[in-house]
Amino acid sequence: MNKKSKNILKKDKQYVWHPYTQMKDYENSFPLLIKKAKGTKIFDAAGKWYYDIISSWWCNILGHNTSVVNKALKKQLSLFEHVLFAGTTNEPATRLAEKLVSITHPNLTKVFYSDNGSTAVEVAVKASYQYWQNKNKKKEKKIYFFGLRLPWRHNWHDEPKWSRKIQFCF
Secondary structure, eight states: OOHHHHHHHHHHHHHOOOTTOOGGGGSSSOOOOEEEEEBTEEEETTSOEEEOSSOTTTHHHHOBSOHHHHHHHHHHHTTOSOOOOTTOOOHHHHHHHHHHHHTSOTTOOOOOOOSSHHHHHHHHHHHHHHHHHHTTOTTOOOEEETTEEEOOTTOSSSOOHHHHHHHHTO
16 A cells, blocks of 8 residues: 555544444554445455445446446536535426426325435434324324334434434335
């Protein structure tokens, strides 16, 4: 491993707190330093490849570094890279929502975008909860999933553990 890669790993250990990672495991080692990705493979700093079985974002469907996705990303980046979707909208998101609604069940008339699985599950559970509250079932405050009682308090958007538990069931 070259000096630059060793320096990045040293700084990573000093400055980064990785999600879903037991940081104690890195007291005597380092995380895998990924330098590039193509298709279903990721490549470390030494050039060794691994199958990306985690597949963040769109990569589980489309792969990494594909020409179609890269072209679309470059086009979008020339306009803006990201805007908070709370209280704002944009043309690509609206057009995609229209397309998704047109190909789903007629009762599904809205789209909720999420950037990850646990947040998507969290929102689905909260939407279900809100549905029953709107049906005047306000005493129903417990949520069960396959016999697991989900703790509700203090979990607005701190990626509650229960949403990951549900996600991992599928």
